[in-house]
Amino acid sequence: MSETANAMTLPTLAPGETSDVTLLLEGTYPYVHGGVSSWIHDIISGMPHLKFAAVFIGSRPSDYQKIKYVLPPNLVHVEAHYLEDAHAVPEPRSLAGNPAAAAMSGELHTMLRDVLMPLTMAVSPILAKLGTPGGITQEEFLYSRESWRQIHTAYETHCTDPSFVNYFWTVRTMHAPIFLLAKLADRIPATRAVHAVSTGYAGLLGAMLVARRKVPYVLSEHGIYTKERRIDLAQATWIQDPEGGLGLTEESYVRHLWIRFFESLGRMTYLHADPIVALYEGNRDRQVADGADPQRTQVIPNGIDLDTFLPLMEQRPKKTPKVVALIGRVVPIKDILGFTRAMRVVCSQDAAAEGWIVGPEDENPSYAEECHRLVATLGLSDKVKFLGMRKTREILPQVGLTMLTSISEALPLVLLESMAAGVPVVATDVGSCRELLEGRDDDDKALGKAGAVVTIANPEAAANAVLAILRDEAVWTAMQAAGRKRVVAYYDRKDMYARYRAIYDELLGGNRGRNRV
Secondary structure (H helix, E strand, C coil): CCCCECHHHCCCCCCCCCEEEEEEEECCCCCCCCHHHHHHHHHHHHCCCCCEEEEEEECCHHHCCCECCCCCCCEEEEEEEEHHHHHCCCCCCCECCCHHHHHHHHHHHHHHHCCCCCCCCCHHHHHHHCCCCCCCCHHHHHHEHHHHHHHHHHHHHHCCCCCHHHHHHHHHHHHHHHHHHHHHHHHCCCEEEEEECCCHHHHHHHHHHHHHHCCCEEEEECCCHHHHHHHHHHHCCCCCCCECHHHCECCCHHHHHHHHHHHHHHHHHHHHCCCEEECCHHHHHHHHHCCCCHHHEEECCCCECHHHHHHHHHHCCCCCCCEEEEECCCCHHHCHHHHHHHHHHHHHHCCCCEEEEECCCCCCHHHHHHHHHHHHHCCCCCCEEECCCCCHHHHHHHCCEEEECCCCCCCCHHHHHHHHCCCCEEEECCCCHHHHHHCCCHHHHCCCCCEEEECCCCHHHHHHHHHHHHCCHHHHHHHHHHHHHHHHHHCEHHHHHHHHHHHHHHHHHCCCCHHHC
16 A cells, blocks of 8 residues: 555645546545555556546545545645535525425435436436525525425325434435535536546536536446445444334334435436446446446456566465465454454364454444454454554465455455465455456356355355365465466456546547536
8 A cells, every 4th residue: 555645735726727537536535545545546546647636525524634645646636525514504594495496306306216217317407506596505405495395295295204303304414415515516626527436425426517517427336335325224323213013123214215315326326427337247237227327337347457466476485374364444344353253263273374454443443443352352362463554465475365254345456466466365255256256257267266255244154265275285276376367367457447548538538428418
């Protein structure tokens, strides 16, 4: 990973200057380490002929205090905005509201509520006028009689939870960031194209820029944002579920409302973006199922710098180390607890085995503390070690296997880096992990398996796969060879650069995407 840069050195475009591509980033680069952030850094660095700007959207400043990368010289503008600022509201005052704008908003919500109803570009004028006197202003949404009538009608018509107060404040909280995004869409410096790296708030900001500026817009999704939010919301304890008959807990209408909200952001993003890029076919299918036009979707796999990782095999010791590494952020979606439980089984059966957890712990300190406690409780403090941030290329020659226990992934770069460096992998059956390790078509599968795939949240299965590979040198060697061949054949970063360079050339030199509005 790159060295830490000082937050005071953020580059800023001068008034009247224009960037070539403005990246719309939610909770990632340059404030968070990880696969998506590394990909963004590589895209900027790999296109030195283009001037990039970055608009970062985060929760609150305290969560993103330091820039984690040395910013490339062609990243000419960076600005950060925080969703907590969306809840600073104007002084209350009585307003009648805009009936015409309210009617348009009602039609939009009707379309969004019915997932079977296709969105149309009639949505764009609503996004273009949102927050302006010709549409619904923030004050009107908060304080007008028209807005109150619409919220009250929606509650009586659709809400199945008994509390109107809960519903009312949920709607207000949910819509607050949208008005913040509307302000950003008017203030972001001029750009020739925009590129969002997720749907969600960043994706909606891109849709607003299309609606207001007619700017070309490309969307790249690594993980599927709506799927990840659905996982988060299913586990969220801040949403209270009511008790049903016989005292059984039922999922609340509010929980479903939040899920539909993020699904709606995805549908509006897909409507305005062209092209829509996925990392592998499974995610492309998911995009289409969620409302993306198949004709505007394509697959561009991640790639890695082969010149960096292939030579690492020469640094490996002759004897395979009994070290299993999980390289990733210490956050729940990576299931570090599951890795720890798997290593308990491995270490109980092989006294020489160790587990290394290599990644930052600052994103979710309470979860990191829970992981440390589990290691201590299981008596693994001398076996499972937290190494913090390390350069992947320094770790890989020292390990015998890498393990990925995530409950959600897309196309993890760490798998490609491990395979190139000659390290077999045990991974959960998420995202593209199976096709990375076993191949996606007949020619690819003929190269052999580069590791083992196990079910999610199954520490015993993961442990058994680790032990089977480490105990059989012939299997380990065959997996090492298959992984290196697969990465060379299909996952060279130069190919990824060429695909994105072609997209940017088309957006910046032609008219693709401008007919979306």
